[in-house]
Amino acid sequence: MSLDPAAFYETYAPMVLRRCRKLLGDDHHARDAMHDVFVQVLTHRAELDDRAPSSLLFRIATNTCLNRLRSRKRRPEDGDPDLLAQIAAVTDPAARSAARSALDALFRHEPADTAAIAVMHLHDDMTLEEVAAEVGMSVSGVRKRLAKLRAKLHGMEARP
Amino acid sequence: MSSVPDWLAERVALDEAAAHRARIARTDPRELAEHVAALRDDNARELAAHPAGPAAAELATRVAAEQRRLAARRQRAAWRGLAIAAGGAACVLVAVLAVHRGTAERAGGPRADDTRVKGAARLIAYRQHGDSADELAPDTVVRAGDVIQLRYRSGGRRYGIIASIDGAGGVTLHFPADESAPPEATAMPGGTTALPHAYQLDDAPRFERFFLITADDPIDVQDGLAAVRALAQRDDAADAPLELPAGFTQTSLRLRKPESP
Numbered sequence: 001m002s003l004d005p006a007a008f009y010e011t012y013a014p015m016v017l018r019r020c021r022k023l024l025g026d027d028h029h030a031r032d033a034m035h036d037v038f039v040q041v042l043t044h045r046a047e048l049d050d051r052a053p054s055s056l057l058f059r060i061a062t063n064t065c066l067n068r069l070r071s072r073k074r075r076p077e078d079g080d081p082d083l084l085a086q087i088a089a090v091t092d093p094a095a096r097s098a099a100r101s102a103l104d105a106l107f108r109h110e111p112a113d114t115a116a117i118a119v120m121h122l123h124d125d126m127t128l129e130e131v132a133a134e135v136g137m138s139v140s141g142v143r144k145r146l147a148k149l150r151a152k153l154h155g156m157e158a159r160p
Numbered sequence: 161m162s163s164v165p166d167w168l169a170e171r172v173a174l175d176e177a178a179a180h181r182a183r184i185a186r187t188d189p190r191e192l193a194e195h196v197a198a199l200r201d202d203n204a205r206e207l208a209a210h211p212a213g214p215a216a217a218e219l220a221t222r223v224a225a226e227q228r229r230l231a232a233r234r235q236r237a238a239w240r241g242l243a244i245a246a247g248g249a250a251c252v253l254v255a256v257l258a259v260h261r262g263t264a265e266r267a268g269g270p271r272a273d274d275t276r277v278k279g280a281a282r283l284i285a286y287r288q289h290g291d292s293a294d295e296l297a298p299d300t301v302v303r304a305g306d307v308i309q310l311r312y313r314s315g316g317r318r319y320g321i322i323a324s325i326d327g328a329g330g331v332t333l334h335f336p337a338d339e340s341a342p343p344e345a346t347a348m349p350g351g352t353t354a355l356p357h358a359y360q361l362d363d364a365p366r367f368e369r370f371f372l373i374t375a376d377d378p379i380d381v382q383d384g385l386a387a388v389r390a391l392a393q394r395d396d397a398a399d400a401p402l403e404l405p406a407g408f409t410q411t412s413l414r415l416r417k418p419e420s421p
Binding site: 005006007009010011012013014015017018019022035036038039040042043052053054055058064067068124125126127130133 | 165178179180202219223227338
C-alpha cells in the first residue's frame with residue numbers, strides 16, 4: 001500500500017483513537033495504543049492492500065487494545081477493565097458472578113483473535129456475517145468460535 | 161442511545177461503507193447522519209489539538225526502529241536455520257576435534273548449555289499486607305487475591321525480561337510493560353530494583369512461576385515470550401527450565417497455590 005504517513009494519520013487517527021478509548025477507557029493508554037496501531041500498519045504497509053483501511057485499522061486496534069487489557073489486568077493500580085466482564089455477562093447472564101475471575105482462563109488457550117471476535121459480535125453489535133468479513137473467516141468459523149467460547153464458559157461455571 | 165453502531169458510523173464518515181449497505185439500510189438515516197456529523201466534529205477537534213505533522217514524524221522514527229528490529233530478527237532466524245542445517249556436519253566435526261584437541265567445551269564461543277539456571281541474577285517476591293510486605297521464600301503458598309510485588313537483580317547483565325506462568329497455562333509479562341516494546345526497552349538497571357507495578361494473583365491452580373531472562377544484548381520481547389509460552393503449555397511447566405538460545409541466562413521463582421483454594 002503506497003501512502004503518505006501524515007495524510008494517512010490525519011484521515012484515520014481520530015477513528016483509531018476513539019476505538020482505543022472505547023476499549024481501554026482511558027485517554028493516555030488509548031493514545032499509546034493508537035500509536036502502536038499506526039506503527040504496525042506503517043511498518044508493514046508494503047504488504048497491505050489499500051481497500052478500506054478503516055476495517056484493517058479497526059481490527060488491529062481491537063487486537064492491540066485487548067492485548068493491553070490482558071497485560072494490565074492484574075495490575076491493581078491500573079484499574080479493573082470491565083469490558084471483558086461485560087462480554088461474559090452478555091454471553092451468559094447466569095455466569096456473571098464467576099465471569100470476572102474466569103475471563104483470563106476463558107481466553108487463555110483460545111486463538112488470539114477469538115477475544116476480538118467476541119468483542120465485535122457481543123460488544124460492537126456486528127452480525128456473524130459482519131464479524132466474518134472483518135476477520136477474514138467463514139461465518140461458520142466465527143459461529144464455531146463463539147459456540148466454543150460459550151461452552152467453555154458453561155463448563156467453567158459448572159466446575160466446583 | 162443511538163442504535164447506529166460506532167463502527168458503522170465511522171466507516172460512513174470515512175466513505176468506506178460500501179460493503180455495509182445492507183446494515184445501513186436497517187439504520188435510521190437521521191440517527192446515522194447525526195452520528196457521522198458528530199464524528200466529523202470530533203475529528204476536527206482532535207486534529208486541531210494534535211496535528212498530524214508532529215505525530216507522523218514521531219511515527220516515522222518508531223517505524224524505522226521497528227523495521228530494523230524485524231530485519232535483525234529475520235537475520236537471526238536465517239542464522240538459526242543455517243545452524244540447524246549444518247547441525248549434522250557440525251556434530252561430526254566436533255567429535256573429531258574433541259578426539260584430537262581434548263574437551264570440546266574449552267573451544268570457546270556460545271554453546272547451547274550457556275543457558276544457566278543459576279547465577280547472580282535474582283527475583284524476589286513480596287506479598288503486600290496494607291503498608292507492609294513479607295518476602296516470600298520459594299514455594300511459599302499464596303492465594304488468589306494476594307498482591308505480589310517483585311524486585312529483581314539482573315546479575316550484571318544489561319538486558320532482561322520478566323514474565324510469569326501459572327498452573328492454568330497463563331502467561332503474564334511483567335517487564336517490559338508491553339510485549340510490543342522494542343528490544344532496547346529490555347535494558348535493566350544495575351542493583352536490585354522493584355517493578356513499577358504490583359499485581360494481583362488470580363485463581364489459577366497449583367503454582368505461579370516467575371522468570372527473569374537476561375542477556376548482554378537487547379532481547380526481542382516476542383522471542384522471549386515465545387519461550388515462556390511454550391513452557392507454559394507443557395506438563396512440567398512447574399519445574400522445567402525455559403528453552404532459550406545460547407547467551408541467555410534464566411532464573412525462576414515458584415510460588416505454590418493451595419491444594420483446595
